[in-house]
């Protein structure tokens with residue numbers, strides 16, 4: 001039985017714990033999360049264990065990536081259950097700062113990124129989002145100085161933004177993307193799935209099914225535009241309010257009109273009742 005993870009809640013405690021982990025030149029992987037951990041998060045932890053000697057998981061619900069009308073207040077917070085899941089995965093350190101530790105009185109800085117962060121996807125519907133993500137992830141990278149950091153492809157634009165930021169700012173972190181973990185019916189696991197009523201939960205896998213249908217049509221030689229129209233119909237007929245369903249270049253996130261232009265990623269965001277879901281797949 002290995003030791004339970006150390007839990008650090010202050011910067012001095014984090015520094016002490018990291019110094020201990022780094023003894024004998026051990027490499028460190030960071031897995032940033034907002035807690036309410038599910039098997040998708042745990043798959044990132046398992047990948048982290050394969051990529052580094054020691055694993056740090058941050059659990060921090062980051063207020064700066066939520067707009068005032070969004071769900072910061074009601075976001076599920078389940079630290080005790082999270083900590084025992086992370087203990088079972090033999091995580092070495094949990095970084096669980098308070099909001100005041102991350103953003104002390106007078107905090108006034110922001111990391112601003114362009115290209116993938118202004119691609120006209122999540123940024124169009126959540127304009128505050130990437131500024132909050134890059135600022136907190138930049139801080140986490142500087143605080144923890146990991147050799148590698150694991151992010152889920154579930155948040156595909158975020159993965160691209162963070163990868164770009166780490167390279168642009170010479171943060172010395174290798175960002176690694178991990179595949180999306182799904183429920184048996186195809187719904188991408190998400191901490192926000194707990195918001196869904198039983199009826200909504202039954203409808204939710206339509207997002208994935210619709211993207212599969214779009215991919216099938218594109219592979220069969222139909223135009224991207226007509227395939228997306230068919231996919232959008234499936235999604236709205238099921239009861240979603242669609243924010244976007246788009247085909248983008250998988251690397252640059254630039255709009256793409258034909259498979260000849262490069263690898264395609266389908267990305268979707270839609271609201272079901274009060275819950276906003278996002279997902280994406282490769283074609």
Ligand code: AMP
Nearest residue numbers: 033034035040151152154155180181189
């Ligand atoms: P969150 O706690 O939702 O901010 O997510 C923390 C990390 O877990 C992010 O890198 C997400 O992309 C990743 N993640 C969330 N859901 C999944 C999933 N279903 N499969 C794989 N990774 C995920």
